[in-house]
Amino acid sequence: MQLLNRLEKNRSFDGVIEKVQSVIVSAPERVRDVLHGVGLGHPLHPVLVQLPVGAFMSAAVLDLLPGQRRAATTLIAVGTATVAPAAAAGWTDWSQMTKDKQRVGLVHATANVVAVGLYAASLVARSRGRSGRVLSYAGLSVAGMGAYLGGHLSYARAGGMNQAAPDLNRVPAEWTSVGSLASLPEGKPAVRTLPDDVPVLLWRQGDEVTAMLERCGHETGPLGEGEVVGQGRDACVVCPWHGSTFRLRDGVAVHGPAANDQPLLRVRVEAGQVEVAQP
Ligand code: FES
Structure with missing residues (x-):
């Protein structure tokens, strides 16, 4: 928690945050509304993250069972492919958060990018006949850290909550x-x-x-x-x-x-x- 408090106050990456934010807010308003969840009546990001999280978690279980390698690999491919819409919705919500939340959100997103990179490397290894399990479990660990930060944003800092x-x-x-x-x-x-x-x-x-x-x-x-x-x-x-x-x-x-x-x-x-x- 002390690290998180320090991260919320750390201005080192504010220049990067402002640049990324300016790119996101230049997207058409209609697109941003869909990604925020306007019309759904609920933020879209937490809905979409269920797809990659569910696929990656299920793959982690299947990788422990005999004869399930192909199924696990398919789930990792599904999880990797469904990250993009979840990330787009998350970045869009992030672009309208207060700076302290954006600082944590940037690390949350970076952890998820690293996790997806590890899963993609695992897919490549599997396609070449290697196990790829070390890479996918490393991806799950990093994604878990990202999820912890996302949970902190939602539950400790009320990001995405209905403040009314x-x-x-x-x-x-x-x-x-x-x-x-x-x-x-x-x-x-x-x-x-x-x-x-x-x-x-x-x-x-x-x-x-x-x-x-x-x-x-x-x-x-x-x-x-x-x-x-x-x-x-x-x-x-x-x-x-x-x-x-x-x-x-x-x-x-x-x-x-x-x-x-x-x-x-x-x-x-x-x-x-x-x-x-x-x-
Ligand atoms: S739109 Fe952000 S406080 Fe109203």
């Missing part, structure tokens, strides 16, 4: 007033704060009001400071930090990096007062 979830749990279950309907501007978002310091973004169109959590589910950016694009039912708010775009009427993530929709609250208007509650 903690706020949603703190929204009162009972109806809570957020002010009068008359005080809400028409067609312009307004921010009100619920007890327990939960900011809510209110969007009024005539007598209809929608309420979404104001802290962006990607990295808690302030959606209340974001630009509104589109009109009427298509109006969206754009997060000022990394550009995630959420439709105001239903919270749907239209553009990433956020893959999860932004949670909406229940809303009612009682005696001219706008009230919200947990969905």
